[in-house]
Amino acid sequence: MLDVTIRRRLGDFTLDVAFQADRRGVTALFGRSGSGKTSVINAIAGLSRPDAGRIQVGGTVFFDSARRIDVPTERRRVGYVFQDSRLFPHMSVRSNLEYGLRRVPAAERRIALEPVVELLGLGGLLERRPRGLSGGETQRVALGRALLAQPRLLLMDEPMASLDAARKADILPYIERLRDEMNIPIVLVSHAVDEVVRLATTMVLIAEGRVVASGPVGAVMGRLDLSAQSGMRDAGAVLDLIVESHHESDGLSVLAFDGGRLTVPRVARPVGAALRLHIHARDVIVALSPPSGMSVRNALSGVVRAVAESGPSSADVQIAVGGSVLIARITRAAVRELDLRPGRPVTALVKGVAFESADAAAVGRARVVDV
């Protein structure tokens, strides 16, 4: 359990943040740059000192202003993957990896070098210097170095921000494996929706130094009032689904979720596997009755829960579909003409689906498909 309450003044900016996170899984601190996300993890790491508050990881109190506790960074044992990786330039990859490991008493070492090298695919790099590594390799080494310090908690500050899309796609699966195979809670700072949707279990939305919302990713992403504050251009709901069946002849798979089924192009995953889909709001069409004579295959019946303006001419409509939530971004004119307001039954038509793999076994690039 991670329990964080921080207050800190930085000139005109006040950071006032409180949240809890599970012992397992990834907690994403999500928000625009300048919202205070990095300040939060710097405080958790002890690299900056809050004016007041309390930081506890598991049973260990790192900081408590009331009890005058402030454990120095070097004794907190939190792994930190920096945005700019910060590998030691004068050491080989191997020495970098072992730097934290060697500073942990032998009896307390649970994570050994070999499995981490294996997990992160670092085998061929061990004798090289950081200077010669690519961006993706560099971040993988930084991940391994943080892991080998036997952390109670792993902090990642936009670990993929400096990487291009291809490098990012290289490293994402490694972070997923880490999440799934190591029993270490992770706090991820990000301003990229796709990263959060793909990696996070819990989402803490931060704007101007305050927590605007926190909770399971699906619940936070499904909230209408947040898209403006978070700067989410890729607004949309997140669905957790199970592969229900495959229809080989049509090349389709049927995915079930709490609220209905989606038919999508054949996914390379066994029946029963978990999947997470990001349904972009702009890919959802709202109809008053189930349509006929249309190519869109996925029609889900639901009830309008809320409508909110999301741009000069657009509005976001939150639709409850069973126990799940979808968001549709449509024009305000359409809202008026269809008379969409809370309680109105509608049919949500899903045009496209962005795949975010939720299990480590089948990793692939996130892609958008029309269905």
Place this chain on the structure above:
Amino acid sequence: MDLLSPMEWTALLLSLRVAGWAIACSLPLAVLTAWALGRYSFPGKTLVDGLVHLPLVLPPVVVGYILLVTMGTKGVIGGWLFQTFGVRLIFTAEGASLAVAVTSFPLMVRAIRLSVEAIDGGLEAAARTLGAGPVDRFFTILLPLMAPGILSGAIVAFAAAMGEFGAVITFVSNIPGQTQTLPLAIYAATQQPDGDAVAARLAVISFSVALVALMASEIGARRLRRLIGQG
């Protein structure tokens, strides 16, 4: 070798010894000073910075005079040293070392400070998250990354120390075999009616030592930078 007379050999070897001791003893202090000045801000930093650089702009004679007043057997510190430990600096090779250490100190600090300032502060934060305390970080992160600056600072300061004249002659005088370093020997030779050849030979040696030192500092620092992954 009869390239040099015994007296000239003595002067050369004495210079090497005086400069070697001076650098060896003042290097740790120079590293700490450069580290403090390059890394931290503290009250009185400007004053410390000024004091460190003072020997660079003061006439060396003044440095020698200050040493004479403070470190002489009747000086505040020198008197205490003499009475407590029986250590006498004035008119000795050790005194010469002290004089050249003071005048070459700023050169060393400047070179090391440059490499301290070039170190990414984030590396230290990273080391902290990996469990390294302050002393540990100094020796495993900062010191190796300072190495090119330390090497070039030490060599350049060594060369300058070999050539220091004013502070040495003022503080410890010009005693052959005791305090007569190369530049002092050259000066003495030029005062002799038949000393031209001696002066010329010693000047060539001075010139060569200085040139070799400067080149060695450049090459060595470049190699070290490559070794620590920054060249």
